[in-house]
Structure formats: structure tokens, C-alpha cells
Amino acid sequence: MLDFKTEKFQGPLALLLQLIEKEELDITEVSLAKIADQYIEYIKKVGQIDPEATADFLVVAAKLLYIKSKALLPYLYPEEDEEVEELEQQLKMYKEFLEAMKIIEGMIGKKKFAFAREFNRKALLNNINFFSPPKKLTKENMSTVFEELISVIRPQEEKLEEEKLERKINIEDKILSIQQIVLDKIKINFSKIMEKAESKTEIIVSFLAILELIKQRNIFVDQDDLFGEITINKNN
Amino acid sequence: MSTKTKIESLLFISAKPIGTKEMAQLIKKDVKELQAAADELMADYNEKKGGLQIIKNGSSYQMVSAPENSSLIQDFIKDETAGELTRPSLETLTIIAYRGPIAKLELERIRGVNCSLIIRNLLIRGLIEAKPDKKKNETYYSVTFDFIRFLGINDIKDLPNYEKLSKDDTLDKVLKEDRGVNNL
Amino acid sequence: MSTKTKIESLLFISAKPIGTKEMAQLIKKDVKELQAAADELMADYNEKKGGLQIIKNGSSYQMVSAPENSSLIQDFIKDETAGELTRPSLETLTIIAYRGPIAKLELERIRGVNCSLIIRNLLIRGLIEAKPDKKKNETYYSVTFDFIRFLGINDIKDLPNYEKLSKDDTLDKVLKEDRGVNNL
Numbered sequence: 001m002l003d004f005k006t007e008k009f010q011g012p013l014a015l016l017l018q019l020i021e022k023e024e025l026d027i028t029e030v031s032l033a034k035i036a037d038q039y040i041e042y043i044k045k046v047g048q049i050d051p052e053a054t055a056d057f058l059v060v061a062a063k064l065l066y067i068k069s070k071a072l073l074p075y076l077y078p079e080e081d082e083e084v085e086e087l088e089q090q091l092k093m094y095k096e097f098l099e100a101m102k103i104i105e106g107m108i109g110k111k112k113f114a115f116a117r118e119f120n121r122k123a124l125l126n127n128i129n130f131f132s133p134p135k136k137l138t139k140e141n142m143s144t145v146f147e148e149l150i151s152v153i154r155p156q157e158e159k160l161e162e163e164k165l166e167r168k169i170n171i172e173d174k175i176l177s178i179q180q181i182v183l184d185k186i187k188i189n190f191s192k193i194m195e196k197a198e199s200k201t202e203i204i205v206s207f208l209a210i211l212e213l214i215k216q217r218n219i220f221v222d223q224d225d226l227f228g229e230i231t232i233n234k235n236n
Numbered sequence: 237m238s239t240k241t242k243i244e245s246l247l248f249i250s251a252k253p254i255g256t257k258e259m260a261q262l263i264k265k266d267v268k269e270l271q272a273a274a275d276e277l278m279a280d281y282n283e284k285k286g287g288l289q290i291i292k293n294g295s296s297y298q299m300v301s302a303p304e305n306s307s308l309i310q311d312f313i314k315d316e317t318a319g320e321l322t323r324p325s326l327e328t329l330t331i332i333a334y335r336g337p338i339a340k341l342e343l344e345r346i347r348g349v350n351c352s353l354i355i356r357n358l359l360i361r362g363l364i365e366a367k368p369d370k371k372k373n374e375t376y377y378s379v380t381f382d383f384i385r386f387l388g389i390n391d392i393k394d395l396p397n398y399e400k401l402s403k404d405d406t407l408d409k410v411l412k413e414d415r416g417v418n419n420l
Numbered sequence: 421m422s423t424k425t426k427i428e429s430l431l432f433i434s435a436k437p438i439g440t441k442e443m444a445q446l447i448k449k450d451v452k453e454l455q456a457a458a459d460e461l462m463a464d465y466n467e468k469k470g471g472l473q474i475i476k477n478g479s480s481y482q483m484v485s486a487p488e489n490s491s492l493i494q495d496f497i498k499d500e501t502a503g504e505l506t507r508p509s510l511e512t513l514t515i516i517a518y519r520g521p522i523a524k525l526e527l528e529r530i531r532g533v534n535c536s537l538i539i540r541n542l543l544i545r546g547l548i549e550a551k552p553d554k555k556k557n558e559t560y561y562s563v564t565f566d567f568i569r570f571l572g573i574n575d576i577k578d579l580p581n582y583e584k585l586s587k588d589d590t591l592d593k594v595l596k597e598d599r600g601v602n603n604l
Binding site for chain 1: 579
């Protein structure tokens with residue numbers, strides 16, 4: 001794992017690149033799928049990014065999750081996928097610019113600045129009292145321009161609509177609770193779990209939790225017919 | 237006097253960048269002829285490796301002191317510029333240098349983050365400039381002479397790997413595919 | 421770099437004549453050696469008959485444009501200083517009028533772009549003047565009395581709506597918000 005405390009990431013791509021390089025991986029779809037968990041782990045740990053930056057990080061997180069789910073369930077996705085290719089290319093390109101940036105940083109570091117001539121009004125004009133006003137400008141123009149400027153600059157005080165967030169359903173909690181149920185009862189039907197759910201989201205999260213538990217080989221499931229009852233069994 | 241020495245006098249007196257169009261009008265030559273003379277003058281200066289240099293940005297030129305004498309000039313004008321730029325600023329500048337003129341949306345697509353504040357800061361520092369394209373209803377950003385002076389090069393095209401990075405296929409492909417998708 | 425090219429850079433940067441003593445100190449050479457190099461440089465320039473010349477007055481040297489190009493230079497200055505102001509220049513001028521004396525950085529934060537060239541042009545035209553505040557290491561700009569009279573008033577406070585506009589808090593808010601942007 002990276003030492004997140006000492007690494008200050010400039011954005012989601014910088015973070016992603018660093019994770020991939022740390023694992024000595026090439027920039028490929030497979031690597032991106034591998035790195036998804038670490039990336040999300042980082043966002044969770046770092047906590048204090050400002051909301052706007054968080055949004056940028058989350059966009060990439062969503063893409064990574066998509067790529068990971070595609071790697072896990074390849075038959076559900078089309079062969080060619082622009083979304084995946086796009087992130088891959090974006091990352092490769094970002095890497096190229098990052099390397100160029102290091103070179104530019106080195107150039108600036110040498111402090112070989114070229115300077116322009118000093119400005120000196122006296123040296124430029126023969127007559128110090130030179131005065132060349134814009135002939136058509138009036139004092140009324142002055143106030144109009146200034147008023148217009150102020151009205152453009154004035155911050156729009158828009159009030160954002162408030163919306164209540166729904167209660168958060170945490171997949172980790174769900175996994176634990178399903179594990180507990182199976183531990184107690186050895187066997188349970190998915191319809192039972194659905195009954196207790198308060199929202200569609202909760203059903204989806206429950207289903208994801210089951211998929212995760214199957215992957216971890218904690219449980220196995222049976223389903224006799226299409227859309228039939230799913231039975232969840234404890235794996236011994 | 238020849239066109240070349242006239243350009244020399246103008247660049248010296250103006251103390252700021254001048255475009256070929258303005259010079260052509262003043263010297264009463266056509267722009268093409270003027271540009272050729274200016275390029276020749278620039279080559280003369282840069283070959284001579286004296287205390288003065290001519291730098292170029294697009295179709296404008298500026299006369300500046302040789303970067304090798306940087307610390308001497310800093311002592312003289314008591315300039316304390318340390319050349320400090322933060323990572324995000326540098327990253328943004330690098331992309332604008334190689335890919336400018338570039339729209340904000342494209343810049344943000346490459347960096348993967350919102351760049352509004354950094355752009356504003358770079359504009360205020362005079363390291364980049366904005367040019368509106370009214371037809372496309374879009375603003376394009378390029379680096380300025382101040383940035384070129386800062387690097388001690390003669391032309392943005394002298395940046396390492398300029399040919400490759402400014403024409404990167406990968407980039408063009410991503411930008412093209414992505415146009416309108418608006419997802420980053 | 422050689423002493424000669426160092427002198428060349430110094431003479432170029434300085435808009436005023438520089439003495440051999442000051443140059444010797446900056447370049448860290450003794451005055452005699454410096455004088456010899458400066459004379460040699462001057463001879464080079466005058467032999468070349470280019471667009472720049474070096475002139476000598478007592479023990480001071482100055483770089484100037486070739487006298488043969490003086491009418492060109494006059495045309496250039498006329499070009500730069502005649503005519504109406506562009507919108508950005510006009511905006512800058514009104515900010516200085518209603519909010520002056522105002523520091524350059526404040527102006528730039530309000531306008532969101534670097535204002536060096538605009539300020540320089542307004543200075544040349546005699547519309548604004550600069551006052552250095554040595555304590556704050558900052559230069560403050562105000563409109564000139566010539567310009568106030570040109571507008572047909574006797575005092576800047578006689579501008580239309582001065583009381584209200586000069587105290588409008590919109591600009592203060594922008595300046596306040598912006599604090600910290602410089603750390604980017």
C-alpha cells in the first residue's frame with residue numbers, strides 16, 4: 001500500500017497512476033480492475049478532500065468499479081468497450097504529460113529566466129507631460145463601464161435546493177448481517193431477506209452482499225428455476 | 237535601414253511582445269516579408285549567443301536578456317522571483333504549453349479534475365492568456381511570453397518532445413471520442 | 421558568459437544609463453577591466469550599424485535604438501497612444517478611477533487577468549500614475565489630474581455616482597474570496 005499521508009495527490013489520475021506504478025503494472029484494463037479496491041480504499045481513508053475534488057475522485061471510482069465488475073462478470077458486457085478504453089488512454093496520456101511536467105519543473109528550477117526591458121516612461125517619451133486621452137471618453141462612460149463591471153462580477157447568490165439524503169445502506173454491514181443469519185440458521189431464502197428490506201436500494205445492496213459472500217466462499221446458493229427462489233446456504 | 241534593423245529597433249523600444257501584423261504596418265512591408273525578416277533576426281541573435289535574445293510565441297516576438305545572465309539581472313532589478321509553482325499549476329501549465337490553444341473542458345479531461353481556480357491564478361500571474369472563440373462559444377488558453385521567459389527558451393516549440401506531445405494521437409482520440417459525453 | 425555579454429544584458433534591461441562602477445560591482449570585475457569590455461562592446465555595436473546602438477556619456481553607457489529609425493519609433497509611440505481605449509483598458513481605468521489608489525494585484529484579482537501591459541499603456545498615455553509604497557513594497561495607481569480635468573471635473577469625487585460606486589462592496593467581496601488562491 002501507498003503511504004497516503006506523505007503522498008499528496010493532485011487528482012484522481014495522479015492517484016491511479018501512482019497505484020499502478022507501485023504495483024509495477026502496465027496501464028491495461030486488467031490492471032485497472034486490480035487496482036480498483038486500493039483506489040476506493042484511499043478515498044475512504046483520506047476523508048478531507050473538498051467536495052468538488054471529491055466529485056472528481058468519485059467519477060474515476062465509478063469507472064474503476066465498472067471495469068472491475070466487467071472483469072468479474074465478462075459475459076454481461078460487450079466485447080469492445082469505449083468507456084474502458086477511454087480511461088486507459090486518458091491515463092496513458094496523463095502519464096506522458098506528467099513526465100513532461102517533470103522536465104519543465106527542472107528547467108524552471110535552473111532559474112535561467114530571460115527578462116524584458118524595464119519600463120520607463122521618461123526614456124520612451126521625449127516629453128514628460130505627454131497626455132493622450134481617448135477623445136470620445138466622457139465621465140458618464142466611466143460610471144457606466146464601472147457599473148457594468150460590478151454587475152458582472154457580483155456573485156450570483158443562488159440558493160441550492162436542499163434535498164434530504166436517504167439513509168445510507170452499507171454493503172459491509174449487509175454482508176455481516178447476512179453472515180450472521182446464515183451462521184444462525186445455516187440456510188435462508190432470499191425472499192426472506194427481501195421482506196425485511198425497506199427500499200429497492202436495500203434489496204440491491206443485499207444482493208451485492210450475497211455475490212460478495214459467494215466470491216469469498218462463505219456461502220453457496222441454489223436456484224432451481226429462472227426467477228425462482230434463491231436459497232442461501234452456509235459453506236462448510 | 238533594412239527591415240531587420242527596423243524590427244530590431246522596434247523590439248528594443250517596445251519592451252514588450254509585438255506581433256508581425258503591427259510591425260508590418262509600422263515598417264510598411266507585407267506580413268510575410270516581415271515574418272521572414274523577423275525569423276532571420278531571431279536566428280541571428282540566437283546563433284550569436286550574446287547578452288540579448290529574441291523569443292517567439294505564435295506570430296509575436298519579444299527581445300529579452302539572455303537566460304544565462306539571469307542571476308545578474310535579478311540582482312540588478314532586485315527581482316525575487318523564485319520560480320515557485322505548485323504541482324497542480326505546473327501540471328496545468330505543461331498541458332497548456334504543449335496543447336495550447338486548448339479549451340478548459342479539454343484541459344480538465346486530461347487532468348481529470350476541475351481547473352477553474354488554477355486557470356484564474358495562472359491568468360492573474362500572466363503565465364497563460366485566454367482567447368475567446370465567439371463562433372464556438374468557447375475560451376481557449378495558451379501560454380504567454382512570460383512563461384517562455386520563465387523557462388529560458390526561445391519558442392514554446394523548443395520544449396522537449398514538443399512534436400510528439402503536441403500532436404499526440406492518444407489525446408486526439410480521447411478528445412474526439414469524448415466530445416459531448418461530458419462525463420469527466 | 422563573458423563580461424561583454426553581461427554588460428550587454430545589463431544595458432539592455434536598464435532603461436537608464438548605467439555607470440561603470442555599478443556594472444563592475446554587479447558583474448564582480450574591477451572597473452578598469454569593465455570599462456575596457458564596455459568600450460569594446462560599444463565599438464562592436466557601432467561597427468555593426470544595426471537597429472541598436474550604445475552611447476557613452478562620461479563613464480556611463482546606455483543602449484538606444486539607432487537614430488536612423490527615430491521616425492519609426494515615433495510612429496510606434498503614436499500608434500500605441502492614440503485612439504480610443506479597448507474594453508479591458510477602459511475597465512481597468514474605471515476601477516482605478518473609482519477605487520484608486522489601488523495596488524496592481526488587487527486590480528488583477530478584480531479583473532481576473534494580469535494587467536501589466538494595460539497599466540503600462542495607461543501610464544504612457546498619462547491617464548494614470550504610479551506611486552510606490554516602500555513600506556508595503558507595492559505600487560499604487562491613481563488617475564492623473566490631467567485625466568480628471570479632461571473629463572470636465574475638478575476632483576475624482578465628482579465622477580457620477582462616486583459616493584455609491586466607490587463603496588460598493590462587490591469588489592471587496594471578490595478580493596476577500598480570492599485570498600489564498602495564490603497558494604495554488
